[in-house]
Amino acid sequence: MTSLRAAKVVRVAVVGAGPGGVAASKYLLAEDCFDTIDIFEQQASFGGVWNYSNDPIDKIDIPQTNPHQPLDEPIWHSVPDQIGVASRSQQATFVSPMYEHLETNIPHTIMKFSDMPSLEDHQLFPSREVVMQYLEDYAEDVRHLVSFQTQVMEICQTRPGAHQIWLKDLQTNTIYEKIYDAIVVANGHYTVPSLPNIKGIKEWNHANPGVISHTKFYRNAGPFTDKKVIVVGNAASGTDIASQIGTVCKHPLLISQRSESVLAFAGGYKENVQEIAEFLPDSHGTRAVRFTDSRVEEEVDAVLFATGYYYSFPFLSSLESKLISTGERVKHTYKHLFYIDDPTIAFVGLPSKIIPFRTFEGQGAVVARVWADRLELPSTLEMSRWEEDVIAERGADKAFHVLTFPNDFEYYNELVDWAMRATGRGGKTPMPWSAKETWTRERFPAIKKAFADKGDARHGIKTLQELGYDYDAWLREEPPQNDSRSGGP
Incomplete structure (x- = not known):
């Protein structure tokens, strides 16, 4: 030791x-x-x-x-x-x-x-x-x-x-x-911020300054109004920011991702696409990108990387x-x-x-x-x-x-x-997670989705029970209709 x-x-x-x-x-x-x-x-x-x-x-x-x-x-x-x-x-x-x-x-x-x-x-x-x-x-x-x-x-x-x-x-x-x-x-x-070196990105950015950015520098959806937007990445911040941009941008909002996000929200405003394989020079079309499935998208107005740090x-x-x-x-x-x-x-x-x-x-x-x-x-x-x-x-x-x-x-x-296991006495005592907190943690992606689906009405929701997630009912083996022991809806 x-x-x-x-x-x-x-x-x-x-x-x-x-x-x-x-x-x-x-x-x-x-x-x-x-x-x-x-x-x-x-x-x-x-x-x-x-x-x-x-x-x-x-x-x-x-x-x-x-x-x-x-x-x-x-x-x-x-x-x-x-x-x-x-x-x-x-x-x-x-x-x-x-x-x-x-x-x-x-x-x-x-x-x-x-x-x-x-x-x-x-x-x-x-x-x-x-x-x-x-x-x-x-x-x-x-x-x-x-x-x-x-x-x-x-x-x-x-x-x-x-x-x-x-x-x-x-x-x-x-x-x-x-x-x-x-x-x-x-x-x-x-x-x-981490912003990957995809083929052609440096030259494309030089030709189209201000089009590519990272979520670190996102503040609100206003600059994306009526624009064709690609969001790269679908972790927590990317998903939340995409839901905001989706209310103002041209539809569909393109979500470039490796796999489906556990936090993905419903909405007809978006379309999941493959990863970007290449930023194409202008000879292939104005502000064009090619995805790994060979699909080419032109006239892209904004590419926002939600690719972490x-x-x-x-x-x-x-x-x-x-x-x-x-x-x-x-x-x-x-x-x-x-x-x-x-x-x-x-x-x-x-x-x-x-x-x-x-x-x-x-x-x-x-x-x-x-x-x-x-x-x-x-x-x-x-x-x-x-x-x-x-x-x-x-x-x-x-x-x-x-x-x-x-x-x-x-x-x-x-x-x-x-x-x-510390010797002696004193200090603060951290509390272990309770069974109820563990239950909530297991379900929170589904809880967050249910919350987001309420739209503006979500601002008045303060409890899990208001979304149909009742721990006590679950304990009584009478789970709410939209829940199950396997982890929620």
Whole structure:
């Protein structure tokens, strides 16, 4: 077993004040054994990826296949001294993938922290504004730990368990450094968009500037009005954005996909097509693309890639080559959490296809107890073997961190069990998923579809029962007409 006793952790830095960084900080604070817990956030508020910015995008790299990108540059806005009166003070904002009319794809009954009430007074799948306020409320008791508008520029590992952080106060443009014993990396993985290098795409984009984009830069459906649109990809954001574009664009909206999405919604406005094989030069027709089944589509007005993001850590350049190669996963990690070569670096939020908030709690609980020396880690060899076993099972690409149900619930409950084995007393206690929450998780794609099918009436729906999903009735073996034990309609 690996103990951190030889390099006692007393000073901890947390990179990011989004839901992952805040959850981890709460569990660190509850251990009541660390002299310093500092949270550094480049935005002006909590929320991380949930911060909304409507700033225009001047340049998009097409294609975008390199995860090794520099730090984001801030965009400055005047802060009003009072309503409607601009002042000379400036506030830094950063481009995020949050869009104007986003609603969660997870019901509020399970998209919550264990120590916070759910958003039961709001629609079942809350809006981004509601979630942002929820995160602000959740983070209030760690606000005193946060340095906002502070960018982590570089983390240098001077020796195992000793990390020098170079920081930049964005307001004053001052650069300074601090030393910490351990680092929580919670910067998220929605910064560097992945936009594939399809044959002809670079030349096509040069000839047709502004036609190709990525969902990171989508804000609302307005720019797609009366246009022929192709959406590439059909994961959660792609499906939701496509449903918005489909209300204003020329029909059919073309959905280029490898396989049918579990979140696909009904609607006659769309047509599923094959993957794009080639962007054709103008000699084949104006703005034409060819699909893998040889179908050619001409007069394409917009191509929106919903093809995800790369993992990227520009502030870990001394380690990035060890952590990142293709950007599809983070290498040398144990349980999607600890950096194997030096477990005083932990990554909160690497897994995807999960229920995020509670997963962050489970990860934070384990990290806090390990660094408080109340839990031991396996040997370096054993941790490396775990990584090798996952690669053998799922591969070494982006599938490595994908924890689709029930893997996400099993992973979280494993973290809870691990945390509960800690010696001594104290700390926060993460709660395992209940049977009802597990039941809901299994069905939420169907629940989301039923919710979306209500149209504007969905805004008044606050409970699962209003959509015909009644857990108690299911327990009585009298499932509602539109449900079954096999997972919903």
